[in-house]
Amino acid sequence: MSTPALAFDSTTFRRTLGMFATGITVIxxxxxxxxxxxxxxxxxxxxxLDPPLIVWSLGNSSGARAALEQCEYYAVNVLAVDQQALSNLFASKVADRFADVLWEPGLGGAPLLAGCCAVFEVRNRQRIAGGDHQIFIGEVERCERSEREPLLYFNGAYRTLAGG
Structure with missing residues (x-):
């Protein structure tokens, strides 16, 4: 049985997904x-919520994939509105991304970034192959939040909340 041809290309798919506003995290x-x-x-x-589970995905071609698959713990740092530079830094090819970043060690030594609006400390539980990505499911063991405004991403650009 043949698969029907898609009525859209990958660029259209990516741009359409971009219409869903998301927060920005640094894993x-x-x-x-x-x-x-x-x-x-x-x-x-x-x-x-019971158990407290989160999900995120990582491209199969990521150089960090093997290490993230093998680690026992990782942290999900939800960036605040004034942390766009951190988002860009951790999306870059810079070799030592932690050189000038304030952080403290969390569970398993996972860096907890300073100034975030939320941080989740997560036990690495499960990975599932999903097309050109790996889907990570983790169990949250600790979390904390602040009242800081989040950094958002929508339609290919950083955004902020309006009227809060």
Whole structure:
């Protein structure tokens, strides 16, 4: 049985997905060799309240994929409105992304970034192959929040809340 041709291309699909406003997170972890991992992710969401589960995805071609699959813990740092530079830094190819970043160690040594509007400390539970991405499901063991306004991404650009 043949698969019908799609009525859209990958660019159209990506641009259409961009119409869904998301928060911006930086996923951080400590690799088994002790090195720090950090990357910008906006594919973050809740799965379950009991147990407390979250989900996010990572491209199969990511250089951080193996280390993130193997780590016991990682952190999801939800960026605040004034942290656009952090989002850009952790989305870049800069070798030492943590050089000038304030952070403290969380569970498993995962870096908890300063100034975020929320931080989740997560036990790495499950990974599922999903097309050109790996889907990570994790169990939240600790979390905290502040009243800071979040950094948002919509239609290919950073945004802020209006009228809060």
């Amino acid at each position: 951080t972890a400590r690799a088994s060799d002790g090195s720090l991992i950090g990357l910008t992710v906006n594919s973050f969401n809740s799965v379950s």
